[in-house]
Amino acid sequence: xxxxxxVSKIYKVGTFGGKDLLAVRDVSxxxxxxxxxxxxxxxxxxxxxxxxxxxxxxxxxxxxxxLDGLDVGSIGGSDVKSYYQHVQGVFQDPFxxxxxxxxxxxxxxxxxxxxxxxxxxxxxxxxxEAALRAVTLEPDQVLNKYPHQLSGGQLQRLLVARALLLELxxxxxxxxxxxxxxxxxxxxLNLLAELKGRGMGILFITHDLSLGNYISEKxxxxxxxxxxxxxxxxxxxxxxxxxxTRMLIASVPQxxxxxxxIENELxxxxxGGGGCLFHEAYPLxxxxxxxxxxxxxxxKIEEDHYVGxxxxxxxxxxxxx
Amino acid sequence: MxxxxxxxxxxxxxxxxxxxxxxxxxxxxxxxxxMGLAGESGCGKSTLGNSLxxxxxxxxxxxxxxxxxxxxxxxxxxxxxxPFRFREISVVPQYAxxxxxxxRKIGQMIAELVESRGTEFREIKGELERRIDLVGLGRDVLxxxxxxxxxxxxxxxxxxxxxxxxxxxxIADEIxxxxxxxxQRAVAETLVSFRDHGFVKSMLVITHDVSILYQIADSIxxxxxxxxxxxxxxxxxxxQPRHPYTQMLVSSLPEVGVRYADKKLAGIPGSPPSLLNPxxxxxxxxxxxxxxxxxxxxxxxxxxxxxxxxxCWKATGxxx
Numbered sequence: 001x002x003x004x005x006x007v008s009k010i011y012k013v014g015t016f017g018g019k020d021l022l023a024v025r026d027v028s029x030x031x032x033x034x035x036x037x038x039x040x041x042x043x044x045x046x047x048x049x050x051x052x053x054x055x056x057x058x059x060x061x062x063x064x065x066x067l068d069g070l071d072v073g074s075i076g077g078s079d080v081k082s083y084y085q086h087v088q089g090v091f092q093d094p095f096x097x098x099x100x101x102x103x104x105x106x107x108x109x110x111x112x113x114x115x116x117x118x119x120x121x122x123x124x125x126x127x128x129e130a131a132l133r134a135v136t137l138e139p140d141q142v143l144n145k146y147p148h149q150l151s152g153g154q155l156q157r158l159l160v161a162r163a164l165l166l167e168l169x170x171x172x173x174x175x176x177x178x179x180x181x182x183x184x185x186x187x188x189l190n191l192l193a194e195l196k197g198r199g200m201g202i203l204f205i206t207h208d209l210s211l212g213n214y215i216s217e218k219x220x221x222x223x224x225x226x227x228x229x230x231x232x233x234x235x236x237x238x239x240x241x242x243x244x245t246r247m248l249i250a251s252v253p254q255x256x257x258x259x260x261x262i263e264n265e266l267x268x269x270x271x272g273g274g275g276c277l278f279h280e281a282y283p284l285x286x287x288x289x290x291x292x293x294x295x296x297x298x299x300k301i302e303e304d305h306y307v308g309x310x311x312x313x314x315x316x317x318x319x320x321x
Numbered sequence: 322m323x324x325x326x327x328x329x330x331x332x333x334x335x336x337x338x339x340x341x342x343x344x345x346x347x348x349x350x351x352x353x354x355x356m357g358l359a360g361e362s363g364c365g366k367s368t369l370g371n372s373l374x375x376x377x378x379x380x381x382x383x384x385x386x387x388x389x390x391x392x393x394x395x396x397x398x399x400x401x402x403x404p405f406r407f408r409e410i411s412v413v414p415q416y417a418x419x420x421x422x423x424x425r426k427i428g429q430m431i432a433e434l435v436e437s438r439g440t441e442f443r444e445i446k447g448e449l450e451r452r453i454d455l456v457g458l459g460r461d462v463l464x465x466x467x468x469x470x471x472x473x474x475x476x477x478x479x480x481x482x483x484x485x486x487x488x489x490x491x492i493a494d495e496i497x498x499x500x501x502x503x504x505q506r507a508v509a510e511t512l513v514s515f516r517d518h519g520f521v522k523s524m525l526v527i528t529h530d531v532s533i534l535y536q537i538a539d540s541i542x543x544x545x546x547x548x549x550x551x552x553x554x555x556x557x558x559x560x561q562p563r564h565p566y567t568q569m570l571v572s573s574l575p576e577v578g579v580r581y582a583d584k585k586l587a588g589i590p591g592s593p594p595s596l597l598n599p600x601x602x603x604x605x606x607x608x609x610x611x612x613x614x615x616x617x618x619x620x621x622x623x624x625x626x627x628x629x630x631x632x633c634w635k636a637t638g639x640x641x
Contacts, residue, residue, distance in 0.1 A: 042501035151592050181361045182529060183589035186573045190588075193581045207501060210532075214575040214586070237577060251506040253532040254576050255559055259506065 001068060001201055002031040002054065002087075002170045006297070008062035009049050009225075023049045024225040026063070026297045029218070031170060031201035036192065038204040038212030038233070040248075041222035047205045050222075051172045054203060055089045056080065067169065085115060088163040089172040093179055094155035098147040104155065105143045107162045115166065131161040135191055153184035160191060171195065174205045189215055209252045213237050221245050227298060231305035240266065241307045323523040324350040324490050329385030331372045339381065340596045342368040344547040346385070347622065348630075350490070355516055355524045357534030357555070359570075360544035361593055367415075369544070370492045370527045372396055374412050390489055390522075407438060411488040411521075415495040417479040421467040428463030431482055438486075445485060452481045452520070456511050473504035477511055484520045491521040495528055509537050531574060535559055540628070543567050546593050546604040549622050553629040563625060563636035566605050603633070611635050 009024040024046040031037050041047040052058045054065060056072060065072040067086065075083050091097055098104055108128050116124060129139045135157040142154055150158070156176055163171055173192060177185040192202055193215045206212050212219055213233060220230040221244070229242040240246045250263050257265075298306035329346045332339040342365040350356045358366045368380070373396065376382060382397035389409060395401035414420050422430045431449065432442035450460050456477045467475060476496060484491060493512060497505040515521050526538060534541050534555065541558040543550045543566065551564040562568045569589045579586065591608040594600050600607070602617040609616070615634045622632040631637060 042503065153592075182531070183361055183570060183573055184592075185588070186575065186586045187588035189575070190581070190585060193585075209502065210575045210577045210579070213577050214579055215581045233580070248502060249577065251503045252577055253505070253509070253530065253536045255532050255535050255571070255574055256576070259510075259536055 001033050002203075003066045004028050004030070004050070004054075004063070005066070006063035007050070007053060007060055007065060009046070009053060009058070010061040022225060024053075024222075027220075027222070027225075027227055028063075028297065029220050029227070029230060031203060031218075033169070033199045033201055034196045035218060036196055036202045036204050036216040037218045037220060038206060038216035039220050039222060040206055040209055040212045042207060042248075044224070045222040046225035047207075047222050048174055049225075051089065051174045051203060051205050054170070054172055055087060056083065081114070085166045086169040087172070088166060088168055088170075089174060090156065090159045090163065090176045092175040094152045094159065095147065095179075097159060098155065100147055102146075104145055104147045104150055104158055107158065108165065111162060111165050127165060128161075131164040132158075134164055134194075135161045136187070137161065151184070152180050153188060156180065156188055157191065160188075160195070164195075168200055170201045170203065172203045172205070175207070177211065178206070178208070209237075209248060210254075221248070226308060227306075228308045229306065230298065231302075235302065235305040239302075239305070241301060241305075323352045323354070323390060324525075325388040326373075327386050327388075329369070329372065329387065330383035331368055331376065332381045332383055333368075333379050334381050335379075335597070338597055341547050341599055342596055343372060344596075344599070346544075346549055348542060348549065348552055350523045350525065352522050353516065354540065355513065355526060355538045357531075357538030357541040358525060358527045358544065359529060359531050359534055359541060360550075362529065363593060363596070364544045365547040365596075366527050366529075366544050367494055368547075370412070370494050370525060373490070373492060373525070374406060374410050375399075375402065407483075407488070408486045409488055410490045410492070411483045411486070412492045412494065413476075413480050413483045413496050415498065417476040417496065418472055418499070420479050421475065423467055426464055426466055427470075427478060431463070431485075434482070435485065440486075449481070449485065452485075453478075455514070455518070456481055457507070471504075473500055473508060476500065476504075476508050480508070480511060480515070484515055487520055489522045491515070491524045493524060493526045496526075497528065497530065497533055505533070506536075509533055513537050531559075531571060532576070543570070546599060547596050548604055549630075549632060550605070551629075551631045551633075553626075557626075557629055563629070563631045564605075564633045565609050565611050565635070605633075 004027055006026045006028050007024060008026060011021040011023050013019050013021045027050060029037065039047045039050060053060050060073045112124055132139045132142065137154060137157050142150060142158060147155060177188050180188060189211060192204065196202060204212065204216055216233050219233045219236040221228050223244050229236055229245045236245065240249050246266055250266060254262060298308050301307050327347045329343060331343040332341050346369060358369065360366050372380065373387060376396065387394040387396050394405055421427065435442055435445055453460055453462060458474060458477060462470065462478060470478065497508055500508060512524065516524055526534065528534060538555050540552065540554050542552040545566050551562060551567045558567060559571060562571055573586055573588050575586060589608055594604055603620050606612045606616040620632045620634045622630055623637055624630045625637055
């Protein structure tokens with residue numbers, strides 16, 4: 001459904017934008033209906049940049065994003081509005097997502113005036129209440145309230161309910177639970193997992209591996225703007241192959257295992273003696289300065305499991321460069 | 322016994338009345354012990370940490386006593402606390418990123434800091450450099466400005482500065498929350514190594530992340546709505562919690578290996594009560610699945626097993 005094909009983003013930095021910063025490099029993956037894809041990376045890895053490009057908040061420097069075959073980058077004019085009918089985002093800080101001067105349910109009113117101007121009031125009320133129930137909120141508890149009267153979890157669920165009013169295909173959830181308390185974050189997470197039952201595709205952006213592992217079917221691990229490992233979640237977490245992925249998994253604090261124990265339990269390093277699987281699969285790697293557009297950027301090591309270059313500090317990380 | 326706190330109450334003064342953020346805390350931390358303090362936001366955990374080192378203008382000391390290594394700590398007395406701060410009780414604040422003076426080189430700032438405490442910089446310079454090495458930073462950080470360091474480096478630098486005088490108690494308030502997982506681990510392990518090297522005698526680690534505490538703490542104290550809910554050795558809190566709040570909190574944490582498809586986790590319904598006019602009796606009552614008639618009375622925080630204290634009528638076996 002939503003498909004990213006070798007997407008790159010270059011930011012202009014420095015005085016007068018004199019320098020280029022390659023924030024995201026050749027990222028490709030697909031989101032299918034009813035699938036949660038978790039995009040995991042540390043700060044500065046470019047995960048939010050990918051989300052912003054999907055949401056058309058920033059331009060795409062190279063590559064393309066397509067939604068059901070439609071090129072997202074070239075959408076302009078009045079088509080943008082219909083794109084946002086299918087793709088919506090929810091962001092990290094629920095408190096700054098709302099205008100504190102207006103009541104929180106104004107976000108629904110704005111959707112109505114933009115997309116459902118002709119809908120009768122009673123029909124609209126039913127629609128809003130159905131959406132609120134879908135996110136397990138009681139309409140009379142949240143409607144007609146100001147943002148400061150609601151909890152972070154309620155505000156975050158209101159934003160998801162707002163997205164549900166549209167014919168949503170893709171929801172970009174950028175760190176939506178990292179500001180919530182442990183006791184409520186799992187409810188919002190379960191809500192996302194239920195949404196995929198409605199055939200929605202979710203791009204779940206997080207830095208927390210255990211959350212990504214909990215709800216996603218597919219995992220993409222980003223490091224410095226480059227995909228280092230991706231594939232089915234159970235394969236990436238069950239058989240982490242890239243040294244960076246292994247380091248991340250070994251660093252996650254777990255509840256029933258101490259760090260030292262996790263390190264011992266990870267399957268022993270690279271099977272077959274320490275060579276870079278990426279370069280074995282693509283022996284020409286590292287010899288030509290730029291990757292031709294048709295060459296893969298990741299090596300397939302098993303069904304539904306891809307790994308980038310092991311040469312972490314090298315210039316050509318993650319690409320057949 | 323290194324630190325003993327008994328019946329400590331600290332309220333916040335607001336126009337609407339007193340917010341009872343810390344309402345009767347009694348616990349102790351032994352020598353060489355790392356005690357974790359966990360709970361939801363607004364449960365009073367930072368209030369507890371702050372009240373041990375500095376009460377700010379809005380905080381009002383109500384009752385209770387704090388005893389450190391046999392000496393009474395006058396936490397209600399701003400001036401009387403001065404000999405204790407930094408030398409006996411020290412803190413690593415949550416936002417270490419902004420804890421350092423941006424206009425000074427780090428070495429210069431430390432020199433001014435220790436000299437303000439009446440110690441010559443020369444006397445501690447050797448030890449400072451040794452500890453900078455120990456936390457894996459180069460000695461040249463002393464010649465740099467804070468802006469030149471990454472978040473994790475600043476966090477570790479602040480940890481070295483805070484423990485320079487080998488305090489008896491170190492309070493670490495949410496120090497790993499703003500860091501990436503790999504840096505988080507390095508910082509947490511540094512805390513443990515400080516204890517092992519004897520730079521600090523005991524430690525109070527405040528965080529909302531119970532899984533970090535499982536990695537580094539010897540015992541865990543769980544707070545709920547200004548009251549202590551449960552205290553026990555780490556493995557007991559994680560594996561056999563007795564308080565329903567602890568049980569629900571621990572079981573709601575997703576872990577690597579737990580998947581929605583296999584095992585659906587559940588959160589705790591409802592939200593914590595307002596501390597402006599907290600409910601009488603057990604404060605968890607409204608959200609508790611086990612609540613019964615007795616919960617209208619306030620449960621005492623009592624020891625149910627060796628080193629295991631709980632404030633719940635069900636857990637203390639007096640539910641008849």
